[in-house]
Amino acid sequence: MDNDKYCSDNYLDSYLWWNILVVRRISMKMWICRNLDNDLTLHYEKPTWYDRIECWSDIALEINPFLFPEVTFENSPMEVELVIKK
Secondary structure (H helix, E strand, C coil): CCHHHHCCCCHHHHHHHHHHHHHCCCEEEEEEEECCCCCEEEECCCCCEECCCCEECCCEEEECCCCCCCCCCCCCCEEEEEECCC
């Protein structure tokens, strides 16, 4: 199988595909965060909040902000587990 054709230019997408296709992990630890604008992001490493520019560090994947209402700016970042079901 040619793994390169399944990986996009986005680093997070590539990281996820590499873990799925090469390492064959069924689950992986990730971090979910909400920022001051109520945006929700998913990170593969624990991010840090930067007050000066009001954003989270690290490469992130934006997800629907209406998901996971229990995640707030005050309790972010929150550790989550991404599970791939077959």
